[in-house]
Amino acid sequence: MSKNEQNDFSDLEAQINALLDGELDAEATAELKAAAAEDSRLAQAIVEAWQLQKGMDDLRLEKAPARLTRALKRIPREQKAASRKAWLGVPRWAAATGLASVCVVALAMMMNLSGPAPDDASSTPRVASGPGQRQDDELRAERARQDLVIAFHYLDKAGFRVGKEIHEVLQDEIAAPVKDNLIKHIPYTEQSRKEKQA
Amino acid sequence: MKFLITFFTALLAFPAWAQEDALVDLPGYVDFGSLQEIYGEPTVEIAVGKSLLSLVASFSASEDPESAELFKRLLGVRIHVFENPAMPASGLDHVKEISSRLSAAGWESVVTVNSKDEQVRIFMKINGEEVQGITVMAVEDDEAAFINVIGNLNPAELERVMDNFEINLGDDDEDEDADADEDA
Numbered sequence: 001m002s003k004n005e006q007n008d009f010s011d012l013e014a015q016i017n018a019l020l021d022g023e024l025d026a027e028a029t030a031e032l033k034a035a036a037a038e039d040s041r042l043a044q045a046i047v048e049a050w051q052l053q054k055g056m057d058d059l060r061l062e063k064a065p066a067r068l069t070r071a072l073k074r075i076p077r078e079q080k081a082a083s084r085k086a087w088l089g090v091p092r093w094a095a096a097t098g099l100a101s102v103c104v105v106a107l108a109m110m111m112n113l114s115g116p117a118p119d120d121a122s123s124t125p126r127v128a129s130g131p132g133q134r135q136d137d138e139l140r141a142e143r144a145r146q147d148l149v150i151a152f153h154y155l156d157k158a159g160f161r162v163g164k165e166i167h168e169v170l171q172d173e174i175a176a177p178v179k180d181n182l183i184k185h186i187p188y189t190e191q192s193r194k195e196k197q198a
Numbered sequence: 199m200k201f202l203i204t205f206f207t208a209l210l211a212f213p214a215w216a217q218e219d220a221l222v223d224l225p226g227y228v229d230f231g232s233l234q235e236i237y238g239e240p241t242v243e244i245a246v247g248k249s250l251l252s253l254v255a256s257f258s259a260s261e262d263p264e265s266a267e268l269f270k271r272l273l274g275v276r277i278h279v280f281e282n283p284a285m286p287a288s289g290l291d292h293v294k295e296i297s298s299r300l301s302a303a304g305w306e307s308v309v310t311v312n313s314k315d316e317q318v319r320i321f322m323k324i325n326g327e328e329v330q331g332i333t334v335m336a337v338e339d340d341e342a343a344f345i346n347v348i349g350n351l352n353p354a355e356l357e358r359v360m361d362n363f364e365i366n367l368g369d370d371d372e373d374e375d376a377d378a379d380e381d382a
Contacts, residue, residue, distance in 0.1 A: 150242060151347075
């Protein structure tokens with residue numbers, strides 16, 4: 001793309017943005033519409049820009065609660081702090097593992113984790129080849145990803161509560177030995193469960 | 199073209215209940231009952247179904263393959279959060295009622311926390327060597343969260359994905375103290 005073409009493209013982009021924001025005057029709007037009527041690529045660009053804006057507007061409909069917003073804003077700084085020290089004095093085994101480790105222990109007691117989980121190849125979705133549809137898919141994926149971030153935040157929070165509670169009940173001194181013993185005990189527990197089932 | 203625009207707009211605004219309907223028949227699905235009758239309007243209500251999870255997996259495969267692998271195996275993620283300064287007493291009874299129902303339906307109780315100011319229940323549905331779902335119910339004085347993750351989920355894998363999502367374990371009050379310290 002030449003420099004002139006780049007400048008033209010930037011001008012058009014600015015005009016499209018102004019049109020969508022309602023900031024383009026009547027004369028310029030009429031000129032842009034006339035140009036779009038003769039240039040299908042320009043028309044498509046306007047439609048896609050509108051779709052993108054609509055999608056972004058929709059994204060804002062689901063407002064995160066204030067507490068979550070504050071927590072998410074703090075993430076970058078906390079990530080750095082977390083690498084330097086144990087989080088707020090909570091023992092590393094409790095804070096780092098939270099829900100996940102508690103579930104792992106329980107899960108390992110109930111089942112054999114040795115086999116890899118089956119992969120569902122059929123779940124691969126259709127990803128559109130057209131630029132407009134791909135853009136739409138990206139918006140949907142980004143929105144779903146934000147939903148998942150929120151969902152995982154609350155999972156994390158529940159895990160933190162559990163870890164904290166275990167810490168308060170067991171205290172540092174006995175928490176690690178108890179955990180170690182439990183893990184060592186898992187194979188026997190699993191064997192015992194299987195024998196009972198048989 | 200107008201039809202396409204309308205169609206895609208409708209897709210973008212597709213409500214959470216439509217995703218939820220698609221999950222009802224899955225074995226890892228949990229019916230939380232009439233949450234709104236007890237807790238009022240939800241602050242957060244999310245239902246991400248298999249199609250969206252697969253879509254997220256596709257788009258994140260290159261930059262975050264670990265998360266993508268997890269999302270491929272998940273069938274749904276549902277969450278209902280209620281922030282209510284006067285949490286009703288019936289909320290705890292409701293958690294107990296759901297817990298009894300889950301136990302009767304073959305869910306394994308993994309964690310139970312009963313303290314003065316909070317109740318946490320974590321259940322897992324396991325079939326053979328496959329996890330079919332995890333359910334978390336956490337009720338405290340001013341907040342109640344009901345989470346249901348449906349699909350083959352390895353908790354250790356989930357922890358790593360949470361790390362990738364840059365979600366931190368947090369307690370707001372203590373965080374605010376930390377903020378204040380830093381600001382000072």
